[in-house]
Amino acid sequence: MRRLTAAMEDYLKAIYKLQQQAGSATTQALARLLKVKPASATNMLKKLARLKLVRYSAYRGVQLTSAGEKMALEIIRHHRLLELYLRQALKMPLHKVHEEADRLEHALSEELEDLIAAALGDPTHDPHGHPIPTKDGQLSETHFPSLAEAPKGQKFLIVRVSDSNPDLLRYLEELGLVPQAVVTILSREPFGGPIWVKVNDRTHALGQEAAHHVFVRPVVEVTKRGTRRKTRSGRR
Amino acid sequence: MRRLTAAMEDYLKAIYKLQQQAGSATTQALARLLKVKPASATNMLKKLARLKLVRYSAYRGVQLTSAGEKMALEIIRHHRLLELYLRQALKMPLHKVHEEADRLEHALSEELEDLIAAALGDPTHDPHGHPIPTKDGQLSETHFPSLAEAPKGQKFLIVRVSDSNPDLLRYLEELGLVPQAVVTILSREPFGGPIWVKVNDRTHALGQEAAHHVFVRPVVEVTKRGTRRKTRSGRR
DNA sequence: CGGCAAATTTAGTGCCGACTAAATTCAGAT
DNA sequence: ATCTGAATTTAGTCGGCACTAAATTTGCCG
Numbered sequence: 001m002r003r004l005t006a007a008m009e010d011y012l013k014a015i016y017k018l019q020q021q022a023g024s025a026t027t028q029a030l031a032r033l034l035k036v037k038p039a040s041a042t043n044m045l046k047k048l049a050r051l052k053l054v055r056y057s058a059y060r061g062v063q064l065t066s067a068g069e070k071m072a073l074e075i076i077r078h079h080r081l082l083e084l085y086l087r088q089a090l091k092m093p094l095h096k097v098h099e100e101a102d103r104l105e106h107a108l109s110e111e112l113e114d115l116i117a118a119a120l121g122d123p124t125h126d127p128h129g130h131p132i133p134t135k136d137g138q139l140s141e142t143h144f145p146s147l148a149e150a151p152k153g154q155k156f157l158i159v160r161v162s163d164s165n166p167d168l169l170r171y172l173e174e175l176g177l178v179p180q181a182v183v184t185i186l187s188r189e190p191f192g193g194p195i196w197v198k199v200n201d202r203t204h205a206l207g208q209e210a211a212h213h214v215f216v217r218p219v220v221e222v223t224k225r226g227t228r229r230k231t232r233s234g235r236r
Numbered sequence: 237m238r239r240l241t242a243a244m245e246d247y248l249k250a251i252y253k254l255q256q257q258a259g260s261a262t263t264q265a266l267a268r269l270l271k272v273k274p275a276s277a278t279n280m281l282k283k284l285a286r287l288k289l290v291r292y293s294a295y296r297g298v299q300l301t302s303a304g305e306k307m308a309l310e311i312i313r314h315h316r317l318l319e320l321y322l323r324q325a326l327k328m329p330l331h332k333v334h335e336e337a338d339r340l341e342h343a344l345s346e347e348l349e350d351l352i353a354a355a356l357g358d359p360t361h362d363p364h365g366h367p368i369p370t371k372d373g374q375l376s377e378t379h380f381p382s383l384a385e386a387p388k389g390q391k392f393l394i395v396r397v398s399d400s401n402p403d404l405l406r407y408l409e410e411l412g413l414v415p416q417a418v419v420t421i422l423s424r425e426p427f428g429g430p431i432w433v434k435v436n437d438r439t440h441a442l443g444q445e446a447a448h449h450v451f452v453r454p455v456v457e458v459t460k461r462g463t464r465r466k467t468r469s470g471r472r
Numbered sequence: 473c474g475g476c477a478a479a480t481t482t483a484g485t486g487c488c489g490a491c492t493a494a495a496t497t498c499a500g501a502t
Numbered sequence: 503a504t505c506t507g508a509a510t511t512t513a514g515t516c517g518g519c520a521c522t523a524a525a526t527t528t529g530c531c532g
Binding site (some may be wrong): 040 | 518519520521522523526528529
C-alpha cells in the first residue's frame with residue numbers, strides 16, 4: 001500500500017472521469033484531459049498496469065481495476081472535501097476552489113481528511129454539486145438535465161454546475177447561477193439562441209454553452225398547507 | 237519570479253534555520269537536516285546559486301541572498317500559518333501539525349495563505365510558539381531560556397516548544413507542557429538528573445533533554461490591585 | 473481485400489533530484 | 503611545513519515523468 005506519486009493520482013482521477021462519461025478511457029482522451037502528449041500517457045499507463053491499478057492492453061484503452069477505482073475515489077474524496085472546505089470555511093470564491101484543491105489533494109493525510117470531513121459534518125456534495133465519495137468508496141452519481149434541456153416555464157433548483165472551466169464558472173457565479181439557487185426558465189430563443197432565465201429577480205439571456213453546464217432539478221414548491229408538488233423528496 | 241520546486245523550498249527553509257542557529261550553513265549540516273547525502277546537497281546548492289538565491293563558494297558553506305531569504309520567509313510563513321490553522325481550526329494534535337504542514341506548505345497559493353491568515357486574525361505565533369513572518373518578510377526572533385536554564389522556585393509561562401521531534405512533542409503534550417501553560421520549577425536534581433516541575437497541579441520529573449526543548453518566560457503575576465511583577469509587558 | 477489516416481506505441485532525450493564511489497580540499501596537530 | 507582525517511565536491515547512475523520523432527497498429531472506406 002505504498003504512496004502513489006501526484007502524477008499517478010492525476011491519471012487515476014482522469015481515467016475515472018473518462019470512464020464515467022464514456023465507459024472506457026483512450027490514450028488520447030487521457031492525454032488531452034491531463035494536458036500531456038499521448039506518448040507520455042502510454043508510458044504512465046504501463047506503469048499503472050504494473051501496479052495493478054489499471055487493466056491496460058495496447059491500442060485498446062484502459063480501465064481501472066477495483067484497486068485503481070478505490071484509489072481514484074479516495075483522491076476524488078480528497079478533492080471534493082477540500083473544495084467544500086475552502087468554500088465553506090474559508091469563503092474562497094467558487095471559481096478558485098478547483099485549482100487550489102487540485103494541488104492540495106495530493107498532500108492530504110488520512111488524518112486531515114477525517115478532520116475536514118468532521119468539521120463539515122460529513123457532507124455529501126461539493127460546492128459544485130458533485131457527490132463526495134464516502135470513506136469506504138461509495139459514490140452515487142445521479143443524472144440531472146441541464147438548463148439547455150429542461151422544460152421552460154417552471155422553477156428549478158440548481159443542483160450542479162460543471163467545474164471544468166473557471167472562467168465560465170466565474171461568469172455563472174456573477175449571475176447567481178450556483179448550486180442551491182432557484183432559477184426559472186422564462187423562454188428559449190430558437191436556432192441555438194439564448195435561454196431567458198430568472199434568478200434572484202434578475203433576468204439573464206444565457207447562451208447554449210453556458211446552459212449546458214448548469215444542471216437542475218424541478219423545485220419542491222411548498223404550498224400553504226406544507227404539501228409538495230413536482231418532486232418526490234429530500235436533498236438534491 | 238518562477239515557482240520553485242518543493243525540494244528547493246525545503247533547502248531554503250533549512251538553510252535559513254541553520255543560519256539562525258549558527259550564522260552560516262555547512263553542506264553536512266544541511267544534508268543531515270534534510271536527510272539527504274552531502275553530495276545531493278552540494279548539487280542543490282549549485283542550482284540555488286545559479287538562481288541567485290544563495291551565495292555559495294565551494295568548501296565554504298552557503299548563505300541566503302536577500303532574494304533567498306525572502307523566499308525562505310515566505311515558506312516559513314506558509315508553514316507556521318498552516319500549523320496554527322490545523323491546530324486551531326481543525327483541532328489536530330500538536331505533535332502532528334508539523335509533518336502535515338511540511339507537505340501542505342508547498343501547495344499553498346498566496347490567495348489561500350491570505351484567507352488562512354485572515355481566518356486566524358493575522359496571528360503572530362504558531363502553536364509551538366515560533367513567530368510567524370509577516371507578509372512583507374519581517375520576523376522577530378526572541379531568545380528565551382529553556383527549562384534547563386531557568387532558575388528554580390518560580391513560575392514560568394511556556395512560550396515555545398521545539399518542533400523538531402514529534403515523539404518528544406507528544407510526550408510534552410501529555411504532560412501539559414505546551415505553549416501558554418504555566419509551569420513552576422520545584423527543584424533540580426544534580427549531575428544531569430531530572431528537573432521537578434509542576435504544571436496543572438501535577439508534578440513531573442523532566443529529563444535534561446526534554447527540558448532543553450521547552451522555552452519559558454517568567455510569568456506575569458497579577459496582584460489583587462491588578463499590578464504586575466517580574467516582567468515588563470504584553471504578549472509572549 | 474487493400475490502402476490510408478488517425479490513434480497509439482516505441483525509441484531515444486532531457487530535466488529533476490536523489491544516490492554511490494572516488495577524488496579533492498581544508499584545518500588542526502605535530 | 504607536513505601529514506592526516508574529516509568535509510566536500512566531482513563523476514557517473516538511476517527512477518520519475520515529461521518531450522519529439524519515428525514506427526506500428528487499427529479500423530474504416532472504397
